[in-house]
Every structure is written in C-alpha cells, then in structure tokens.
Amino acid sequence: MTEATIYAVTDGIATLTLNRPDRLNAFNDQLVVESLAAVAAARADAAVKALILTGAGRGFCAGADLQGLAPSADGVNAAMRDLYNPLIMAIDGFPKPTVAAINGVAAGAGVGLALACDIAVAVRSASFVLTFGPQLGLVPDLGVTWFLPRAIGRARARALALLGDKLPAETAAAWGLVWTCVDDDACMASARSIATRLGEGSAEAFANIRRLLDAAETRGLGDQLDDERETQVQLIGKPAFAKGVANFLAKRTT
Structure with missing residues (x-):
C-alpha cells in the first residue's frame, strides 16, 4: 500500500x-x-x-x-x-x-x-x-x-x-x-x-500566546488582564526570558 x-x-x-x-x-x-x-x-x-x-x-x-x-x-x-x-x-x-x-x-x-x-x-x-x-x-x-x-x-x-x-x-x-x-x-x-x-523562540511562550488569543474571544478584559499577568509571572523565571534580556542588552551595547 x-x-x-x-x-x-x-x-x-x-x-x-x-x-x-x-x-x-x-x-x-x-x-x-x-x-x-x-x-x-x-x-x-x-x-x-x-x-x-x-x-x-x-x-x-x-x-x-x-x-x-x-x-x-x-x-x-x-x-x-x-x-x-x-x-x-x-x-x-x-x-x-x-x-x-x-x-x-x-x-x-x-x-x-x-x-x-x-x-x-x-x-x-x-x-x-x-x-x-x-x-x-x-x-x-x-x-x-x-x-x-x-x-x-x-x-x-x-x-x-x-x-x-x-x-x-x-x-x-x-x-x-x-x-x-x-x-x-x-x-x-x-x-x-x-x-x-x-x-528559535520559546515553544512555551508561543503556546501561551495561542491560548490567550483564543481565550480573549469569549471573556472580558479584566479576566484577560489577570490571565496575562499570571502567565507573565510563570514565564519570567524561565531560561528563555533571561536569554532574551541578555541578547537585548548585548545589542544595545554594541
């Protein structure tokens, strides 16, 4: 076959x-x-x-x-x-x-x-x-x-x-x-x-972006803001954020 x-x-x-x-x-x-x-x-x-x-x-x-x-x-x-x-x-x-x-x-x-x-x-x-x-x-x-x-x-x-x-x-x-x-x-x-x-980006961040965009279709601004805040708190301690900040600062100094 x-x-x-x-x-x-x-x-x-x-x-x-x-x-x-x-x-x-x-x-x-x-x-x-x-x-x-x-x-x-x-x-x-x-x-x-x-x-x-x-x-x-x-x-x-x-x-x-x-x-x-x-x-x-x-x-x-x-x-x-x-x-x-x-x-x-x-x-x-x-x-x-x-x-x-x-x-x-x-x-x-x-x-x-x-x-x-x-x-x-x-x-x-x-x-x-x-x-x-x-x-x-x-x-x-x-x-x-x-x-x-x-x-x-x-x-x-x-x-x-x-x-x-x-x-x-x-x-x-x-x-x-x-x-x-x-x-x-x-x-x-x-x-x-x-x-x-x-x-090359963060799969975890991208997955959360998709989730947030989908959720925004059916809920109010206040709930969406809360979800954004909670998600940001979870992601800010991840290696992808530290790497991104380091890359951004390195570009500014070159």
Whole structure:
C-alpha cells in the first residue's frame, strides 16, 4: 500500500506531507491515521522545534474523498469522532509552532486543516472553497465553523460557507485567512523560513500566546488582564526570558 503521508525531520523542522496527489490529497482513513501518527511523533521528538503541513502535487487538501463511498450516518459519526476531529485537535493543540504551506487548492475539510495551524502561507495559484452546503447539503466541519469567523469575520465566513465561491489566495491573504501569499515556487522555502524563526523562540511562550488569543474571544478584559499577568509571572523565571534580556542588552551595547 502506498503511504498516504510522508514525514521527515530536517534541521529541527518536521514536515508532514499529505501524499495522495492523484486525489488532490483528499482525506481517507489511511491518510488521517498516518497523519495522527506523524503529529504524535513530532510532539514526542525533542529535536523537533516546529511542524510544517503541506500537500504533494498541485493540491493542499481537497477535503474528504467521496469517490466510491456510500457513507452512512453511523460511519461518518465514528470517523469524525475517532479520527478526523482528533487530528484537528492534535494540530491545534500541538505544543510547538505549526505552519501550513498551502501549495494548491484547499477545499472543504482541507480548509479546516489549514486553519488549525498557527501560520499559513499560500501560493498565488491556491484557492479556498467550501462545498459542504451548496453542493453536498452538509455543514462545514473539521473546525471550519470555529476557525473561519475568527479569521475573517462573521459576514465573510457566512458568505463563503453559503455560496461556495472560490476564494483566491491573494484575497485570502488580504482578508487575513492566511498570513502571506507567495509565488508558487517559493512556498516551501517561505514556510521553512517561518518555521525556523518560530523554532528559535520559546515553544512555551508561543503556546501561551495561542491560548490567550483564543481565550480573549469569549471573556472580558479584566479576566484577560489577570490571565496575562499570571502567565507573565510563570514565564519570567524561565531560561528563555533571561536569554532574551541578555541578547537585548548585548545589542544595545554594541
């Protein structure tokens, strides 16, 4: 059986490549099982400082592979509960920085996969499309309904989900769906550059930044200020802060 993913670690950067290019890297159970194993391996490997997620060929991820399937409600429920949703949770909760290198179309659940990463880089030829409602009579899943309005706002999220129109990568960057849009031949170089920069920082600090930004969506300013203060107190005694202060003072004296 051909591997549905490729996992490699180079210079402290782990890369998980979805490897079903003939199907635009659409999800099947094998791909998700292998992806879960790769994310777990990267999490456990102390040498890994950041994780890049990308696709082989001309697509990032075309969502669920519907070819030859006759899904039942029970089968969909079990697959989402036991495989697909845990993958999104594993990426979103990954304790080290994550970068999506979106090398082509991201459709359906592929959009959720991209948005689960901390930072997304998209090639200019890429596009984003949500076909759930307009074509399939379903709702967006794999976290799309959670991530999308937080990234681009309620009005735009509703229009994309209800109309199913393609969103070009450059518009996605202008709207804040992705961090930046690059030439097609610069995707992995850009993603690796960002991942390397992130890997040089404090994974603990970055994890707390993500947590605080997520928490701010649903609570008041006073609670957020308290959490910032408590987190700062915890981090200020860590080696990363001492190193950062020393580097800052050294630069000022040179």
